[in-house]
Amino acid sequence: MATDSLEKKVLGVLEEVHDPEINTVSIIDLGMVEEVNVQDYVVNIKILPTFLGCPALELIKENIKKAVISIDEVKEVNVEFINHPPWTSDRISEKGRMGLKAFGIAPPPRLMDSDGSWHVDCPFCGSTYVTMDNIFGPTACRSILYCKSCKNPFEAMKPISTLM
Amino acid sequence: MTELNLAANSENKDAVVSLLFQLADDDFLYSFRGSEWLGLAPHIEEDVASSSISQDSMGHAAMYYQLLEELGLGSADSLAHLRPAKERKNSILVERPNGEGYYMEVPKYDWAYAVVRNYFYTAAKKIKIESLKNSSYQPLAEVAVKVNIELYYHLLHWKTWFVQLLSSTDEAKQRMQAAIAQVMKDFGDVFSLGTDGKKIVELGLIEEERTLVQRWQEQMKAVFESLNLEIPEIPAVPEANGRNFEHTKDLETAIATLSEVYRIDTAASW
Numbered sequence: 001m002a003t004d005s006l007e008k009k010v011l012g013v014l015e016e017v018h019d020p021e022i023n024t025v026s027i028i029d030l031g032m033v034e035e036v037n038v039q040d041y042v043v044n045i046k047i048l049p050t051f052l053g054c055p056a057l058e059l060i061k062e063n064i065k066k067a068v069i070s071i072d073e074v075k076e077v078n079v080e081f082i083n084h085p086p087w088t089s090d091r092i093s094e095k096g097r098m099g100l101k102a103f104g105i106a107p108p109p110r111l112m113d114s115d116g117s118w119h120v121d122c123p124f125c126g127s128t129y130v131t132m133d134n135i136f137g138p139t140a141c142r143s144i145l146y147c148k149s150c151k152n153p154f155e156a157m158k159p160i161s162t163l164m
Numbered sequence: 165m166t167e168l169n170l171a172a173n174s175e176n177k178d179a180v181v182s183l184l185f186q187l188a189d190d191d192f193l194y195s196f197r198g199s200e201w202l203g204l205a206p207h208i209e210e211d212v213a214s215s216s217i218s219q220d221s222m223g224h225a226a227m228y229y230q231l232l233e234e235l236g237l238g239s240a241d242s243l244a245h246l247r248p249a250k251e252r253k254n255s256i257l258v259e260r261p262n263g264e265g266y267y268m269e270v271p272k273y274d275w276a277y278a279v280v281r282n283y284f285y286t287a288a289k290k291i292k293i294e295s296l297k298n299s300s301y302q303p304l305a306e307v308a309v310k311v312n313i314e315l316y317y318h319l320l321h322w323k324t325w326f327v328q329l330l331s332s333t334d335e336a337k338q339r340m341q342a343a344i345a346q347v348m349k350d351f352g353d354v355f356s357l358g359t360d361g362k363k364i365v366e367l368g369l370i371e372e373e374r375t376l377v378q379r380w381q382e383q384m385k386a387v388f389e390s391l392n393l394e395i396p397e398i399p400a401v402p403e404a405n406g407r408n409f410e411h412t413k414d415l416e417t418a419i420a421t422l423s424e425v426y427r428i429d430t431a432a433s434w
Binding site for chain 1: 212213216217219220221222223224226303307309310311313316317320
């Protein structure tokens with residue numbers, strides 16, 4: 001029972017560990033946490049990297065350690081990045097999608113056409129009248145688009161799927 | 165698939181190590197050459213896109229160096245920065261400079277060459293990654309799945325440039341044709357697995373060179389035909405084979421430049 005409740009506490013603090021570049025979304029909501037294992041007050045956490053070259057990964061790892069060790073009962077925290085299963089953008093939760101929108105980033109599209117094209121709506125005004133400016137954006141996981149209705153540039157999280 | 169036993173068989177481990185160095189050094193030099201374009205690309209959106217691709221590719225190299233670290237070859241950082249040119253296994257194609265000049269002074273870089281090199285290299289990488297997804301070495305197969313997903317966008321990007329420029333003005337077409345000829349001269353060792361190739365294939369780490377080359381040609385065929393271009397020949401025997409530690413002076417210069425900061429203090433955390 002004690003282990004169960006400690007695991008809940010760990011998951012609770014992980015809800016407060018955010019993507020360092022998008023502070024409205026937690027790593028839980030991004031679907032990055034694959035496994036939390038608690039044994040004798042030692043916590044082992046397995047995390048999926050979003051993009052392999054993402055410079056925020058080390059920072060996220062440190063933030064996880066800091067957050068979990070702050071729980072009184074926890075004696076030790078180990079955080080490991082694993083590559084299997086691969087992270088995909090459909091791991092982002094509904095709450096995560098809301099958080100992205102709140103930050104001005106369109107959540108990744110759920111569906112892609114057979115030719116690989118995809119569509120997102122403007123996160124500011126909801127218009128569907130948008131154009132792709134650059135598939136690549138300020139970070140590895142984002143693209144830059146432009147809304148022709150409200151005349152705002154905006155970013156979208158790229159769809160990432162093993163079907164690609 | 166049976167699990168590869170690396171601990172009990174040093175020959176098996178040597179083959180895995182050899183292939184990992186080929187993959188790591190390829191992506192490392194490729195992304196270094198890409199990073200030298202920063203601020204020099206034809207327009208700002210391209211600067212964002214190609215530096216993003218360089219960053220992803222550096223991440224791919226880092227993963228392969230990480231796998232080597234896990235096999236006890238030394239730290240990933242030191243493998244990337246401190247190995248001299250004569251110990252590197254990257255293909256000649258990725259060590260070639262971007263053009264004349266130096267990016268701190270007067271770079272006369274050739275964008276046509278960048279587009280052709282990046283497109284052909286990325287298409288070749290995609291073929292290899294597809295094969296590596298079924299590698300008998302499980303940690304490599306798992307990394308390949310991740311790399312493959314990111315590669316999708318890289319390939320789309322370079323293919324778009326390639327087709328656009330070859331469908332453009334006469335000057336653009338001429339420059340692109342010259343770049344194709346230049347890139348193809350160095351393509352002889354891209355699919356080579358070097359002297360360890362036989363063992364690498366035997367162990368099921370990746371498929372054999374000939375199969376991979378055929379797939380590359382088949383995939384490029386549609387693109388070349390749509391542009392009314394002949395499919396360029398891959399040299400049967402490479403002039404120099406990077407997989408067997410044969411390199412140009414340009415690799416030494418590249419390593420000296422890219423590791424300059426790291427070598428100032430190898431114990432520091434950057």
